[in-house]
Amino acid sequence: MKGKGVTAVFLSLLVIVLTLSACSFNTDTPASPHGQEKIRVYTTIYPLYDFALKIAGGRAEVVNVTPAGVEAHDFEPSPRTVADIYEADVFIYLGGPMDPWAEKIAKQLAEKGVVAVAAAEGLLGDEDHENEGDRDRDRDHDHDRGPDPHVWLDPVISKTLAERIAQALIAADGENADHYRQNFEVLKARLDDLDKKFREAFSGVKKRDFVVNHDAFGYLARRYNLNQIAIRGLSPQQEPSPRKLAELARICREKDIKYIFFETAAGSKLAETLAREVGAGTLVLNPIESMTEDEMKAGEDYFSAMEKNLENLKKALAE
Numbered sequence: 001m002k003g004k005g006v007t008a009v010f011l012s013l014l015v016i017v018l019t020l021s022a023c024s025f026n027t028d029t030p031a032s033p034h035g036q037e038k039i040r041v042y043t044t045i046y047p048l049y050d051f052a053l054k055i056a057g058g059r060a061e062v063v064n065v066t067p068a069g070v071e072a073h074d075f076e077p078s079p080r081t082v083a084d085i086y087e088a089d090v091f092i093y094l095g096g097p098m099d100p101w102a103e104k105i106a107k108q109l110a111e112k113g114v115v116a117v118a119a120a121e122g123l124l125g126d127e128d129h130e131n132e133g134d135r136d137r138d139r140d141h142d143h144d145r146g147p148d149p150h151v152w153l154d155p156v157i158s159k160t161l162a163e164r165i166a167q168a169l170i171a172a173d174g175e176n177a178d179h180y181r182q183n184f185e186v187l188k189a190r191l192d193d194l195d196k197k198f199r200e201a202f203s204g205v206k207k208r209d210f211v212v213n214h215d216a217f218g219y220l221a222r223r224y225n226l227n228q229i230a231i232r233g234l235s236p237q238q239e240p241s242p243r244k245l246a247e248l249a250r251i252c253r254e255k256d257i258k259y260i261f262f263e264t265a266a267g268s269k270l271a272e273t274l275a276r277e278v279g280a281g282t283l284v285l286n287p288i289e290s291m292t293e294d295e296m297k298a299g300e301d302y303f304s305a306m307e308k309n310l311e312n313l314k315k316a317l318a319e
């Protein structure tokens, strides 16, 4: 009788110990979607991060792989960061030439149970991307061809990116599905509002040509029937040839260009050179590929950057 009592006490103690260790295991694993733990979401570039953050609304921990202030085009994460992504619940990448390393690990991630989503799948334009400033494109610029990745600069396409992010969060964390859906609807309404502002601003303008630092605004230009002329190619690292700069100067004079756009991240030197050459001013047009830490601290996001883009484009295209 006495022995049985001891066994019962031992068994119940064992149950308590196992329960406790199970609990502490959960807290040691922030990636776990169970209970009150937040799911962990990794994104490759800033616009995906910002949309994921807004849809998560505090119920998920969102980490952007490209550090603040770092040029997004040629960024590749460290092996340590890649290992962290394998421990995540959700991985959102664009797909295509912006984050080619992501495509390579996506299948393995899915096998490990990570919800891996290419947000821009099927949305990137044709392979023969070209713009007016590139008519005399040198042969050594051929590597620049390929699908244009900059879809997030079109608010209408951004609605699809946001919807896919919402679906990914719901797939990983169904308990919070309503929360994610509601936040997505708010985000979608804001993107609709942004689209309306751009449409209204440019439906009646006569001037439609704008000159930018790198070929990032093709989707935006097509959406609002504008014409982008790019100094550099699809990546901001490519330097234009003197021949191309001379051709750009000719186009700027011919089209009566009043402002040359530059990106804060890439510097204004080239834009200033061209502006001086043709007697134009310079303004910022942000491709929103990454944010600096100062911009983040100042509360800048996709929408504040797009509103500034809108104001500066209006200024440049005014008569």
Ligand SMILES: [Zn+2]
Pocket (backbone or CB within 6 Å): 073, 150, 214, 215, 216, 234, 235, 236, 287, 289
């Ligand atoms: Zn770019």
